[in-house]
Amino acid sequence: MIKIENLHASIDGQPILKGINLEVKPGEVHAIMGPNGSGKSTLASVLAGREEYEITEGSVTFEGKDLLDLGAEDRAREGIFLAFQYPVEIPGVSNINFLKTAINEIRKYKGEEPMPAKDFLKRVKEKSALVELDNSLASRSVNEGFSGGEKKRNEIFQMAMLEPKLSILDETDSGLDIDALRIVANGVNKLKSADNASIVITHYQRLLDYIVPDFVHVLYNGKIIKSGPKELALELEEKGYDWLKKDQAIEA
Amino acid sequence: MSIQTPQELVVVAKAFQFNPTKTKTMASEDELLAEVTSSEYKYGFYTNIESDKAPKGLNEEIIRLISSKKNEPEWMLEYRLSALKAWQEMIEPEWAHISYPKPDFQDLHYYSAPKPKKMLDSLDDADPELLEMYKKLGISIDEQKKLAGVAVDIVMDSVSVKTTFQDKLFELGIIFCSFSEAVQKHPDLVRKYLGTVVPQKDNFYAALNAAVFTDGSFCYIPKGVRCPMELSTYFRINEANTGQFERTLVVADEGSYVSYLEGCTAPMRDENQLHAAVVELVALDNAEIKYSTIQNWYPGNKEGKGGIYNFVTKRGLCETNAKISWTQVETGSAVTWKYPGCILKGDNSIGEFYSVAVTANHQQADTGSKMIHVGKNTKSTIISKGISAGVSNNSYRGLVNIGKKATNARNFTQCDSLLMGDKCGAHTFPYIEVGNKTAKVEHEATTSKIGEDQIFYCLQRGMDEQTAIGLIVNGYCKEILNQLPMEFAVEAQKLLEISLEGSVG
Numbered sequence: 001m002i003k004i005e006n007l008h009a010s011i012d013g014q015p016i017l018k019g020i021n022l023e024v025k026p027g028e029v030h031a032i033m034g035p036n037g038s039g040k041s042t043l044a045s046v047l048a049g050r051e052e053y054e055i056t057e058g059s060v061t062f063e064g065k066d067l068l069d070l071g072a073e074d075r076a077r078e079g080i081f082l083a084f085q086y087p088v089e090i091p092g093v094s095n096i097n098f099l100k101t102a103i104n105e106i107r108k109y110k111g112e113e114p115m116p117a118k119d120f121l122k123r124v125k126e127k128s129a130l131v132e133l134d135n136s137l138a139s140r141s142v143n144e145g146f147s148g149g150e151k152k153r154n155e156i157f158q159m160a161m162l163e164p165k166l167s168i169l170d171e172t173d174s175g176l177d178i179d180a181l182r183i184v185a186n187g188v189n190k191l192k193s194a195d196n197a198s199i200v201i202t203h204y205q206r207l208l209d210y211i212v213p214d215f216v217h218v219l220y221n222g223k224i225i226k227s228g229p230k231e232l233a234l235e236l237e238e239k240g241y242d243w244l245k246k247d248q249a250i251e252a
Numbered sequence: 253m254s255i256q257t258p259q260e261l262v263v264v265a266k267a268f269q270f271n272p273t274k275t276k277t278m279a280s281e282d283e284l285l286a287e288v289t290s291s292e293y294k295y296g297f298y299t300n301i302e303s304d305k306a307p308k309g310l311n312e313e314i315i316r317l318i319s320s321k322k323n324e325p326e327w328m329l330e331y332r333l334s335a336l337k338a339w340q341e342m343i344e345p346e347w348a349h350i351s352y353p354k355p356d357f358q359d360l361h362y363y364s365a366p367k368p369k370k371m372l373d374s375l376d377d378a379d380p381e382l383l384e385m386y387k388k389l390g391i392s393i394d395e396q397k398k399l400a401g402v403a404v405d406i407v408m409d410s411v412s413v414k415t416t417f418q419d420k421l422f423e424l425g426i427i428f429c430s431f432s433e434a435v436q437k438h439p440d441l442v443r444k445y446l447g448t449v450v451p452q453k454d455n456f457y458a459a460l461n462a463a464v465f466t467d468g469s470f471c472y473i474p475k476g477v478r479c480p481m482e483l484s485t486y487f488r489i490n491e492a493n494t495g496q497f498e499r500t501l502v503v504a505d506e507g508s509y510v511s512y513l514e515g516c517t518a519p520m521r522d523e524n525q526l527h528a529a530v531v532e533l534v535a536l537d538n539a540e541i542k543y544s545t546i547q548n549w550y551p552g553n554k555e556g557k558g559g560i561y562n563f564v565t566k567r568g569l570c571e572t573n574a575k576i577s578w579t580q581v582e583t584g585s586a587v588t589w590k591y592p593g594c595i596l597k598g599d600n601s602i603g604e605f606y607s608v609a610v611t612a613n614h615q616q617a618d619t620g621s622k623m624i625h626v627g628k629n630t631k632s633t634i635i636s637k638g639i640s641a642g643v644s645n646n647s648y649r650g651l652v653n654i655g656k657k658a659t660n661a662r663n664f665t666q667c668d669s670l671l672m673g674d675k676c677g678a679h680t681f682p683y684i685e686v687g688n689k690t691a692k693v694e695h696e697a698t699t700s701k702i703g704e705d706q707i708f709y710c711l712q713r714g715m716d717e718q719t720a721i722g723l724i725v726n727g728y729c730k731e732i733l734n735q736l737p738m739e740f741a742v743e744a745q746k747l748l749e750i751s752l753e754g755s756v757g
Contacts, residue, residue: 048712076714088709092727101723102713109714141727158713 001026001197002047002067002166007058009046016042018222019058024166027194031208031233032201034219035241040201041085043219044170047199048082049075063165076102077109079165083155083172090142095154096124098142099161106162127160131187149180156187167191167198173207185210205237218244306363312336315463318363322432322466325439335452335462342456348618349647349679352561352587355526362464362497421481425474426510428483431499434470441472445503449532449569449595457528457563457589461497465530468499473508473539482737484513500531504539504574511737515546525550525560527585533568533576537598540575541568544736549584554642556614559586566590572598572627579735582609582619591649593622596630596658603632606732611644611676620650620681625661625691634665637729640676647679654691661688667697670728672721 002024009017016039024030034040046053047060049072060067067075090098104114115123128138131153143151152172159167169188173181188198188211200211208216208230216232217224218241225244226232306317315336319329344354421428427438434442452462473479504510527549535541543566552559562585568576578592594603605621623632632652640646652663669678680697702724710720726733 050708072708072711073714073716076712082712084709084712088703088705090706090709090724090727092730093723098710098713098723101719102710102715105716105719106714162713 001063003061004047005059005061007043007046007060008056009042009053010056011042011053015056016053016222017046020219020222020224022217022224024197024199026165026197027192028215029192029198029200029211029213031211031213031216031230032199032219032224033203033205033216033233033236035245036203038219039222040219041170044082044085044168044199044201047075047168048072048080073105074109076162076164077106081159081162081164081167083152083159083167083169085171085174087143087146087151087155089144089146091144093142095138095140095142095157099124099158102158102162123161128157130160130190131156132183133157148175149177152176152180152184153187156184156191160187160191163196165196167196169198169200169202171201171203173202173204181207182210205233208233220245305361308361309358310336310360310362310464314362318464318466321363322435324435327439327443328435331446331452332463335459336464338453339456339459339463342453342459344456348589348649349645349681350587350589350616350618352616355561357460360526363466421479424477424480426477426479427470427472429470431465431468431470431501434501438470438472441503442470442501445501445532445534447532449534449567450530450565455565458530458565461499461528461530461565465497465499468501468529470500471502471510471512473504473510475505476507477505478508479510482511482513484515496525496527496529498529500529501534502532502541502543503534504536504541506536507538508536509540511542511544513544513737515548526563527560528563529565531564531566531592533566535568535570535574535576535601537572537574539571540577542577542737543568543579543592545578545580545582546736547580547582547584547588550586551584551613551615552586554613556586556643559615560584561586562588562590564588564590566592567622568592568594568603570594570596570598570601570603570630573600574598575602575604577604577606577735578621579606579732580608581732581736582607582617585617586615588615588617588619590617590619591622591651593624593651594632595624595626596632596661597626598630599627600629601627602630605632605634605636606735607636608639608729608732609637609646609648610639610641611646612641613644614642615644617645618647618649620648622651623653623663625652625654625658625663627658629660630658631661632663634663634667635731636665636667637732638667638669638678639672639725639728640669640678641672643675645677645679647677647681649681649683651683652685652693652695654686654688654693656687658688659690661691663691663693665693665695667695668728669697669699670725671699671701 004020004022007017007020008015020043022030032040032043042053046055047067049070055068062075062078062080065078070078100115100120103120107114124138128135133153137146137150137154140146143154146154152175155172172184176184185207192198200207200213202208213230213233216228216230218226218232218236220241225247306314312333315332316329319332427434427441429437447462450458453459471483500514502510502512531543533541533543547562549560549562550558566578568578570576576594580592582588582590588609592605596603603623605623607619607621609617609619611617617638620636621634623634625632634650634652636648636650638646638648646669648667648669650665650667652665654661654663665682667680667682669680671678678699682695684693684695686693702721706724707717707720710723711717715723
C-alpha cells in the first residue's frame with residue numbers, strides 16, 4: 001500500500017528524517033515508537049504533505065503513485081488520513097458541515113456525485129456510535145471547546161466517516177484517560193479491514209494493549225533502528241530506549 | 253443538528269471570486285495572498301442604454317434642473333436648495349482612517365436617467381438590454397417574481413424602472429415605491445419624515461445627498477401591519493462619471509414590522525465613482541425594522557485603480573419599545589465610510605448592528621456603528637467582524653453614547669478582526685461616552701489570523717484551499733450571516749456567483 005524508501009526530510013535546513021524505510025501492506029497495523037524528538041511526528045506530517053518540511057532524498061509510493069508529487073488535499077483524496085496530535089479548532093463551522101464538505105470534495109475528485117443527505121446522515125449516526133460520540137458533538141463547531149478526549153474521539157470519528165485506506169494516528173493516545181483510550185482504540189479496531197492499514201505513532205506501549213500491531217518499529221534520531229513483532233513493544237516498555245540508543249551510538 | 257445554509261457562504265464570495273485553481277502543494281500564506289489579490293471583479297460590464305444627463309457641476313441651477321425634471325413640489329426644491337447652501341459651507345471630513353484623492357464635485361454629473369421609452373404594461377415590454385443586464389447579474393425580474401415573498405424596486409442609475417408586488421402590498425396599506433413617486437403621491441408622509449433622522453446638515457455627504465439625490469426608495473408600513481414579505485431594493489450605478497445619490501426612507505408606524513433588503517453591484521470603471529447615500533429609518537412606538545445590506549460595488553482593480561467611493565449615512569430612530577436592526581455584509585467599494593446607527597429615543601427601545609466588512613487588494617473601509625441611548629432601559633448590541641486581506645485597511649469605528657436620562661441603558665459591543673497575510677491592517681476606534689452611572693457598557697475585541705494550521709487541517713481532510721478558506725471565513729462570520737433573511741441570501745448567492753455545490757446541507 002505504501003512504500004517509504006530512504007526518506008530524508010529537513011525543516012529550516014535542519015535534517016530530521018535521515019533515511020526512513022518502511023513498507024505497509026493492506027490489512028496491517030504498524031506501530032512507530034521512539035523517544036521524544038526522534039522524528040515520529042515529522043514522519044506523520046511529511047506523509048500528510050505538510051509544506052514546511054523539505055524532502056531532500058528518497059521516495060514514497062502510495063498505491064502505485066508518487067505520493068511526494070501530490071498536494072496535501074490530493075493525498076487525502078487518495079486515501080491518506082492523519083489523526084492529528086493536536087486537532088485544530090475551526091470556530092463557527094459545524095463538524096457535520098465540515099465532514100460533508102470533506103466527503104463531497106473527495107467524491108468530486110473521484111468523479112462521483114455529492115453524497116445524498118440521507119446517506120450522509122445515516123453514516124453520521126452509524127459512525128458516531130462507533131466512537132461513542134455524543135450527537136450534540138457532531139453538530140458543534142469543529143473541535144471548539146472540546147475536551148482533549150473529545151478532540152481525539154472526533155479525529156477517529158472523522159476517520160470513520162472518510163473511510164481512508166491508510167490512517168496515520170499521531171500520538172492519538174496522548175492526553176487520554178483510560179476510558180477514552182479504550183473508546184478510541186475500539187473505534188480503530190472496528191474500522192480495521194483487510195483493505196486498509198494503519199500507522200500508529202505512540203510514545204507509550206499502553207495504546208498497543210488495545211490496538212495490537214503486526215509490526216513495531218523504533219524511530220530514533222531520524223531512522224528506524226529496530227523493527228520487530230508486537231513483543232518488541234513490551235520489551236521497550238520494560239527496558240526503555242536506552243539500550244537501543246547505545247547500540248545506535250556504537251554503530252555510529 | 254445544524255446543516256449549513258446558503259447564506260453562510262455569502263461573505264467569502266467577494267474575497268475569492270476567482271476560479272479555484274488546483275495547486276499541487278499547499279500554498280504558503282504569501283501565495284494565498286497573491287491569489288486573493290488576483291481576484292477580479294466579475295460584474296465589469298457596461299450596459300449601453302441612452303441616458304439623459306445633466307451638465308457637469310453643482311450649483312443652484314443644477315438643483316433646479318433636477319427638481320423640475322422630477323416635477324417636484326416647491327417644498328422639495330426648497331429642501332434641496334437649503335441643503336446645497338449648507339453643503340457649500342461645509343468641508344469634507346478627514347478624520348476617517350482612509351486616504352483617497354478628493355473628488356472634484358464640480359466635475360460630476362448630478363442627474364442621469366435612462367430615456368423613458370413608454371410606460372411598461374408587462375415585462376415583455378421592458379428594454380431587452382435592461383433585462384439582459386439583470387440576467388447577467390443573475391437576478392432577472394422573472395426570477396425575482398418566482399422568488400416568492402420578495403418585492404423588488406429596481407433602481408438603475410437614478411430613475412426607478414419597475415416596481416413589482418406593489419399592488420399586493422397596497423392591499424395592506426403598505427407603500428413601497430421609488431422616492432420620486434412618493435414625493436408625487438404621498439407628499440405629506442415624505443414631508444413629515446424626510447430629514448428627521450438624518451438632518452440636512454448632519455455631515456458633508458448627507459448634505460450633498462439632500463441637495464442632489466435623484467431617487468431611492470420609500471416605504472411606509474401602517475399601524476399594526478406586519479409586512480408579509482421581505483422588501484428589497486436593488487441599486488446599480490451605471491453611467492460613467494455619474495455620482496449616485498440615493499435616498500431611502502422607511503417609516504414603520506406604531507406596532508408594525510418590516511424587513512428591508514438592499515444589495516448592489518456596479519460595472520467596472522476606471523474613474524472613481526462617488527456614491528453618497530442617505531438611509532433614514534423611523535420606527536414608531538412598538539415597531540420593528542430589520543434592514544439588511546449587501547454591498548458589492550466595484551472595489552477597483554488589484555493595483556487599487558478605480559472603484560467606488562462609498563460615503564453613506566444610515567441612521568434609525570426608535571420610539572418607545574421600538575427596535576431597529578442593521579445587518580450589513582460589506583465586500584465592495586474602493587473606499588467605504590459608513591456608520592449605520594440608532595437613536596434610541598424611546599424608553600425600552602433596542603438597537604442592533606451586525607456587520608461583516610471584507611477588504612482585499614487596496615480597499616479601505618472605515619465602518620462601524622453609532623448607538624445613541626436617550627431613553628430609559630434602552631439596549632444596544634454591536635457585533636462587527638472585519639476581514640482584511642491584500643494591502644487593505646479595515647477599521648472599525650463606533651460610538652456608544654449613553655445620555656444623562658438613559659437610566660439602565662445597556663450596550664454590548666464585540667469587534668473581531670481577521671487578518672489574511674501580513675500586509676493588511678485592522679484597526680479599532682471605539683468611542684464610549686457615558687452620561688449616566690447606571691449604564692452597563694461592555695466592549696470586547698479580538699484579532700486573529702487564518703492559521704496555516706487550520707488550512708492544513710482542512711486540506712488533510714480532502715478540501716482544496718479555496719474551500720478551506722471559504723469554510724473558515726464563513727465560520728468566522730456565522731453570527732452575522734445568520735441574521736440575513738433567507739431570500740436575501742439567495743439573491744446574494746447568485747449575485748456573487750459562488751458555487752454552493754458541496755457546501756449546502
